[in-house]
Amino acid sequence: MKKLRTIAFDADDTLWHNERFFHFTQQRFAELLGDFAEPDHLDARLLAAEKRNIGHYGFGVKGFTLSMIETAIEVTDGRVPATVIAQLLEAGRDMLDHPLELLPHAQEAVEGVVDDHHLLLITKGDLLHQERKLAQSGLGDLFDGVEIVSDKQPQTYQRIFGDLPGGTQASMMVGNSMKSDVRPAIDVGSWGVFVPHDLAWDLEHAEAPESERYHAIADLSELSDLVAKIG
Incomplete structure (x- = not known):
């Protein structure tokens, strides 16, 4: 499995x-x-x-x-x-x-894992603005589900991942925020993958977790290899 x-x-x-x-x-x-x-x-x-x-x-x-x-x-x-x-x-x-601009390797990263995995977009922010950006991105059809949430806490990931096949243990969250994307996902037993960005909001800073389920990659071009390694 x-x-x-x-x-x-x-x-x-x-x-x-x-x-x-x-x-x-x-x-x-x-x-x-x-x-x-x-x-x-x-x-x-x-x-x-x-x-x-x-x-x-x-x-x-x-x-x-x-x-x-x-x-x-x-x-x-x-x-x-x-x-x-x-x-x-x-x-x-x-x-x-402002027109949306994809980050380098974003489209290839999503396309690289879409065939063999259930894909979700989990983001926080204003509902209308986030829906507009997703539509402009051209990536919307690649996701099996989209969750626009008020905040990202462990219970957020427990709710979203918990009812999916394999549950939290078979789920991974990929993001640039240690506080919102990585740590709370790991807290519920998922993998957390940190993708650093040059600019980060001060309120999103947090220490990296000490966990076997934590991974950091330089950019999204490294995601497919990491996913293949985990299996």
Whole structure:
């Protein structure tokens, strides 16, 4: 019997670019608020707002945009010009409308394992935005299922993998976040494969787990060989 029957992929910064658009927009945010606070102070205040607001707005561009506006109001003691608020809203819309760009080896990696495995996409964020990106990616037809979740915790993977053939023990999660993709999947007995990305959101950092089911690859071009090795 095959050891590995289900392979799940993260989406943002695993299959396609995402964090760099947040990075560029945060630079624009710092320029707009440059007369009121230093960039490092703004970054810290914005990160605190994002962390505070995840439970209210969830992950994604809309929550990020609202956190920028909230931070702008806070650091200016309510004196932020309406024109700046308008530009922050425009920046958020630009992020939502930005054309999707697949990461190197993404399509080949998915196509390389599709024939012999049940494939899932498991991503968090805004439902409409993630559905739009998947449609633009051209990869949608390769997945047997798509899960757009509010967060990725061990119980998320237990729910998704638990009812599939082989359960959690025969499942693998592939992603760029140690905190959201790798560690919680391993916590329920699945394989976790870390694919590093040059840019990573501060709230997604975590230590690598000490587990035989943990693997790190340089990029997605190495995934097929790893899957074949596991069997």
